[in-house]
Amino acid sequence: MTSGLSDNLYVNPDDRVLIYIDRRRRWITKIEKDKVFTSDRGFIYLGDIIGLGYGSRIKTSTKFDVYLLKPLLIDFLEKGLTRVTQVIYPKDQGFIVMLLGLSPGSRVVEVGVGTGNTTAVLANIVRPTGHIYGYEIRKEFLNIARKNLEILGLASYVTLKLKDAKEGIDERDVDGAVIDVADPWDLLEPLHITLKPSAPVVFFIPSFNQIEKLYNSLVEHGGYIDIRCYEVLLREIMLTREAIRPSSLMIGHTGYIMFARKVTKV
Numbered sequence: 001m002t003s004g005l006s007d008n009l010y011v012n013p014d015d016r017v018l019i020y021i022d023r024r025r026r027w028i029t030k031i032e033k034d035k036v037f038t039s040d041r042g043f044i045y046l047g048d049i050i051g052l053g054y055g056s057r058i059k060t061s062t063k064f065d066v067y068l069l070k071p072l073l074i075d076f077l078e079k080g081l082t083r084v085t086q087v088i089y090p091k092d093q094g095f096i097v098m099l100l101g102l103s104p105g106s107r108v109v110e111v112g113v114g115t116g117n118t119t120a121v122l123a124n125i126v127r128p129t130g131h132i133y134g135y136e137i138r139k140e141f142l143n144i145a146r147k148n149l150e151i152l153g154l155a156s157y158v159t160l161k162l163k164d165a166k167e168g169i170d171e172r173d174v175d176g177a178v179i180d181v182a183d184p185w186d187l188l189e190p191l192h193i194t195l196k197p198s199a200p201v202v203f204f205i206p207s208f209n210q211i212e213k214l215y216n217s218l219v220e221h222g223g224y225i226d227i228r229c230y231e232v233l234l235r236e237i238m239l240t241r242e243a244i245r246p247s248s249l250m251i252g253h254t255g256y257i258m259f260a261r262k263v264t265k266v
């Protein structure tokens with residue numbers, strides 16, 4: 001298996017390997033026999049890595065330690081996929097997955113696939129028996145999303161649709177939905193038709209104005225309850241022997257997470 005999220009114990013040609021020198025110096029590289037990997041800490045011949053076990057330590061040409069790690073999905077999301085649109089960050093994706101209660105076998109609709117970052121997270125949770133139905137109106141984004149999912153080995157768990165979800169969502173009785181578009185209030189009726197009774201939907205919303213408009217629309221629709229809104233803040237703690245303290249850099253704003261559940265419309 002040569003997909004991004006492989007179970008290989010040893011480095012194979014075409015594997016994507018996380019070349020790790022330190023917290024800042026880490027890159028995902030495709031292993032091609034005749035290629036050379038270069039960094040400010042020296043170079044390594046990628047052909048020399050083939051056959052080594054994941055977790056091995058090697059030296060660069062300038063004698064710096066390099067570790068060969070198998071990339072996790074979060075490494076791909078941060079370093080290894082092509083992104084063009086604004087993406088939902090892992091800190092938010094993790095909470096979204098919890099709110100939706102996803103597990104293997106879940107069927108989920110996603111509106112606003114972009115280049116597939118969140119699609120990959122959802123597919124990785126619901127596989128091997130679940131499925132993601134992803135809607136996107138820009139063909140060029142969908143093509144990148146397809147490529148990203150193929151790199152990760154997740155494409156078979158996803159159906160990508162070049163379609164405006166406002167014109168209707170084709171699936172019925174899905175277990176949950178993730179909506180990341182600028183005008184989510186226009187999707188409340190198609191979503192209501194698509195979701196299983198009592199199923200959750202999560203909206204990713206960048207601004208307060210949109211929260212207010214979506215909240216009012218959900219209340220007025222009458223088919224949603226348990227409406228909530230969250231912001232997830234994540235602060236990394238820097239670890240050194242000398243001093244352990246919060247990082248001075250932090251992502252200050254990504255977006256807000258709104259949650260609601262489908263009930264019978266009154």
Ligand SMILES: C[S@@+](CC[C@H](N)C(=O)[O-])C[C@H]1O[C@@H](n2cnc3c(N)ncnc32)[C@H](O)[C@@H]1O
Binds near residue numbers: 086087163165181
């Ligand atoms: C912010 S991006 C989504 C990013 C994605 N959630 C991620 O985490 O990688 C929003 C996407 O929604 C798409 N979009 C906007 N309105 C849509 C609609 N009505 N139906 C389907 N896709 C739509 C846009 O073309 C854009 O690619």
